[in-house]
Amino acid sequence: MYKLILIILSCLWGNAQGVEKDLGTGLIIAPGWELVRMHCGACHSYKLVTAQRADKEGWRSMIQWMQETQNLWEFDEVTENGILNYLSNSYPPQANRRRAPIAKNLMPTM
Ligand code: HEC
Structure with a gap:
């Protein structure tokens, strides 16, 4: 029950922030999301995708890794882009996922 409330709250929170998510996959709805729904859910949960953060090069290398070692199929250029x-x-990479460094005056004295 609590879980359900949490899920509903997190959906509302997401909407409050202007982010619309697909209920079935959890993918953020934005241009291209259907490509990811089509190609990225066959082998593992979409959660593995949505939990990851990277820039374009980082995503490219993850996809290449799956293509080289996990039998992920090749994409034509338009699809891949x-x-x-x-x-x-x-x-995208989230700089604010890490806490800010501790201020000098709050550090233990040596
Ligand atoms: C042919 C099977 C297959 C498909 C299709 C597939 N993957 Fe994967 N992917 C894997 C395997 C296997 C792993 C490793 C899973 C594990 O470690 O448990 C993985 C892992 C990942 C990870 C975690 C990588 C890490 O370093 O933590 C991400 C992110 C990911 N996939 C994204 C995608 C995206 C985006 C797509 C669509 C373009 C996709 N996957 C499609 C097989 C696939």
């Missing part, structure tokens, strides 16, 4: 643009726009 659509996927990479979507991923790097919707799941």
Whole structure:
């Protein structure tokens, strides 16, 4: 029950921030999201995708790694660009995921 409330709250929170998510996959709805729904859910949960953050090059190298070692199929250039643009726009690196460094005056004295 609590879980359900949390899920509903997090959906509302997401909407409050202007981010619309697909209920089935959890993917942020933005140009190209259907490509990712089509190509990125066959082998693992979409959660693995939505939990990851990277710039375009980072996403490219993850996809290449899956293509080289995990039997992920090849994409034509248009499809690959659509996927990479979507991923790097919707799941970009987040500088603020790390806390700010501790201020000097709050550090233990040596
Ligand atoms: C053919 C199967 C397959 C498909 C399709 C696939 N993946 Fe993967 N992917 C894998 C495997 C296998 C792993 C490793 C899973 C694990 O570690 O449990 C993985 C891992 C990942 C990870 C975690 C990488 C890390 O370093 O933590 C991400 C992110 C990811 N995939 C994104 C995608 C995206 C985006 C797509 C669509 C372009 C996609 N996957 C499509 C097989 C696939």
